Every structure is written in C-alpha cells, then in structure tokens.
Amino acid sequence: MAGVSGCIKYSMFIFNFLFWLCGILILGAAIWIRVNKDGEEILNPGNSVTSPYISVNILIAVGSIVMILGFLGCCGAVRESRCLLLLFFIGLLLILLLQVAAGVLGATFRSDSERILNETFYENVKLLSETDKEAQAFQEALATFQEKYKCCGLVNGAADWGKNFQQNFKSCECTSSTDSCVVYEGKNVYKQPCISFIKETVAKHFLIVIGIAFGLVFIEVLGLVFSMVLYCQIGSK
Structure with a gap:
C-alpha cells in the first residue's frame, strides 16, 4: 500500500x-x-x-x-x-x-x-385514408393516441381520416360540449389535431x-x- x-x-x-x-x-x-x-x-x-x-x-x-x-x-x-x-x-x-x-x-x-419531423407528419396523413395493412396498423396506433390525448386526426383534424372517418370516429369522439369539440360529418369530435401532442x-x-x-x-x-x-x-x- x-x-x-x-x-x-x-x-x-x-x-x-x-x-x-x-x-x-x-x-x-x-x-x-x-x-x-x-x-x-x-x-x-x-x-x-x-x-x-x-x-x-x-x-x-x-x-x-x-x-x-x-x-x-x-x-x-x-x-x-x-x-x-x-x-x-x-x-x-x-x-x-x-x-x-x-x-x-x-x-x-x-x-x-x-423539418424531417414535419415532413413525416404530413406524409403519414395519407395513411389515414388508405386501406392496406400498413395503413391499418398506423390507423390503430393513431386511434389509441387519440383516445389517450383527446385529439383527432394528425395535422388537419378529423378531415385527415378522409373516407375512413365514419369507421374510426369513435376514438376521437368528444362527449362534452366545450370549445374543444367540433362537429364533422354529423359527429361531435375533438377539434385539436394530434400533431402538437406527439x-x-x-x-x-x-x-x-x-x-x-x-x-x-x-x-x-x-x-x-x-x-x-x-x-x-x-x-x-
């Protein structure tokens, strides 16, 4: 030592x-x-x-x-x-x-x-209106996110879902009558898109x-x- x-x-x-x-x-x-x-x-x-x-x-x-x-x-x-x-x-x-x-x-x-992150968001919006397997997996992931964070759509709100909105509106359905809700295609949904939460x-x-x-x-x-x-x-x- x-x-x-x-x-x-x-x-x-x-x-x-x-x-x-x-x-x-x-x-x-x-x-x-x-x-x-x-x-x-x-x-x-x-x-x-x-x-x-x-x-x-x-x-x-x-x-x-x-x-x-x-x-x-x-x-x-x-x-x-x-x-x-x-x-x-x-x-x-x-x-x-x-x-x-x-x-x-x-x-x-x-x-x-x-910039790449924003481009990814806008590119992935297309998947919400498609029906292939990759699109369905993405839609399920976003639906789970919508329920958790009380938002709807990815960038532009409920309109992002396109023709798939009626089959998927449940995950972003808004049950209250506050300013956070908006009516889209006869359904009461969250106004805020999910992009900010992500x-x-x-x-x-x-x-x-x-x-x-x-x-x-x-x-x-x-x-x-x-x-x-x-x-x-x-x-x-």
Whole structure:
C-alpha cells in the first residue's frame, strides 16, 4: 500500500460503485422510453431504421457500457490494477468524446430534424385514408393516441381520416360540449389535431435523454480525474 492513498483508493471504489448504479439508472430510463410507444408508431409506422428514438437506442448501449466501466473501475481500485484503471480511463474518455460529438451534431442538425419531423407528419396523413395493412396498423396506433390525448386526426383534424372517418370516429369522439369539440360529418369530435401532442411527447423524451447525457458528463470527468490520480500513485509505489 506504500505510495497509494487509501482515501483516493476507496473514494475511487465508491465513485465507481455509484457510476455502476448510474449505468443501471441510464439503462432503465432508456428502456422505459423505448418501451413507451406513445407517438413512435405514428412517426414511424414502417421503418425502424429512421425511428426518432434512435438516440434512445444509443443511450441503452451507453448505459450498458457505463455498467461495464463501473465494474472495471471498482476492480481496478480494489486490486490496484493499473491495467484495469487504464482500460477504465480509455473507455470513459471515448464515451465522453462520443457524447461531445453527438451533442455538436445534434445542435448542428436540429433544424433539419424538425423539418424531417414535419415532413413525416404530413406524409403519414395519407395513411389515414388508405386501406392496406400498413395503413391499418398506423390507423390503430393513431386511434389509441387519440383516445389517450383527446385529439383527432394528425395535422388537419378529423378531415385527415378522409373516407375512413365514419369507421374510426369513435376514438376521437368528444362527449362534452366545450370549445374543444367540433362537429364533422354529423359527429361531435375533438377539434385539436394530434400533431402538437406527439411533438410534446417526442420533446419530453428528448429532454430526458439530454438531461441524462449532461449529468453523465460531470460524473465522467470526475471518473477520469480519480482514475488517473490512482493510476499515477500505483505507478510510483
């Protein structure tokens, strides 16, 4: 133990244990967002490659890697292994650099993302008036969303349903007589289209991802400092 500070060693162990717990929390939060299907089928009825939740899939991978790194850091601190500490440092540094790159790219292409999102909405409106299998799956997803958020149609209200309105009006039927209702083809339905609610859902998930990422940056910088100090102390024994 000569040359190695017990305080640094056990602080490193406690930090990495907390870091490992952070990995579990990140993984759990990302899986919750991924499993929560609100709006995903509506934005992306057929092609998972262009899913707006691809960042959540990346976060699941990050959470898994953080758990592994936390374990490596704990073992490196307890066993005073320079090899494990170096692996921990390199892995943590790579994650940090990837997060910075992802943040820069996200800020750069934000306007493009919003444009693509709006284009997706307007393109998917066509599915409401069609009858093929893909259209029916999309219509079922929107019907569920309409019931939950008390809205009707995707962009233009009930008119988006076209000739399929009479078969699908139940999910957006408005039972009250307030200003939130409107009469369309003899049916009392919600006036508000679902586009704003879907955007709010996506924005909420995006904020959760951003919050986790920024919180992780602070923890990662501390991990880099702790691991390098302990690595140098072990080397000077």
